[in-house]
């Protein structure tokens with residue numbers, strides 16, 4: 097359904113008065129099959145939202161290829177782009193700012209239908225009621241304003257609006273992190289249920305690894321604009337290979353992670369994307385760094401079984417070594 101290849105996004109900025117380009121995304125490859133829920137995780141500033149927004153064409157200053165259902169999105173005609181905007185929708189972190197405070201709930205949810213379809217009058221009202229019902233809001237909310245709703249209710253309105261045009265792909269950017277903890281679980285369960293019921297594909301951006309594990313069948317770990325590890329959630333969580341993934345997982349109490357194999361949590365801060373390190377971007381914080389090896393210029397992905405990809409030269413070397421050893425003939429016993 098979605099194939100992202102070598103995506104790069106740079107923002108023109110000023111650094112001590114000089115013009116510079118901040119590389120927020122640095123060569124990202126993502127593949128989503130229909131029905132997948134891919135969790136995109138990583139520290140603040142790693143480029144997750146930029147990837148999500150670029151996929152939805154909210155950033156156009158990018159290079160690489162984004163192919164949706166066989167069609168490259170940068171080559172769409174304006175009519176095709178309009179259709180794409182129905183098929184792919186985004187839900188943002190903060191439902192308070194995503195809703196117009198002067199519009200009733202009815203108006204907010206009806207807006208995409210008014211703009212993109214010919215549904216009007218009684219049929220429009222019925223459709224909006226139906227959408228509110230799907231997201232678990234009663235009819236009495238129809239003519240209320242956002243300030244009269246709780247955070248969780250507002251996020252439900254945003255979801256109703258996002259699903260109004262029967263989209264196929266939903267990009268969810270931290271959809272519950274602005275909500276109270278008690279409401280987060282409800283919204284997550286609800287999102288999980290609509291994913292199956294409405295046959296949706298999710299790109300689920302989150303800081304929270306436990307949530308990603310619960311919602312997503314695939315996971316991609318981002319660091320400084322690159323994906324350092326990706327694969328099936330179960331594979332990545334039970335057998336993390338990249339030192340960054342290991343460190344991220346070390347910081348969360350997930351019972352299924354083998355305690356003995358836990359690595360140390362992360363120290364220090366993520367470097368500035370204006371001053372990218374040489375070689376492996378994670379090198380400055382990596383506990384397993386091998387000087388002379390990890391500062392080489394290009395580090396490519398190593399593929400482990402079941403499309404588990406790891407961008408780490410040490411993993412690549414270990415794998416090469418294991419393969420050579422496996423190919424070596426078994427020495428004969430001395431007589």
Ligand SMILES: Nc1ncnc2c1ncn2[C@@H]1O[C@H](COP(=O)(O)OP(=O)(O)OP(=O)(O)O)[C@@H](O)[C@H]1O
Pocket residue numbers: 107108109118119120138139140141142143144145146147369
């Ligand atoms: N419009 C912009 N102009 C300049 N820099 C930007 C812009 N948008 C994002 N950035 C920078 O790009 C980098 C990636 O930002 P992004 O918001 O994608 O990260 P993120 O992983 O979503 O972080 P968070 O978890 O905090 O939401 C950051 O260094 C950010 O400051």
Ligand SMILES: [Mg+2]
Pocket residue numbers: 144145146269
């Ligand atoms: Mg973000």
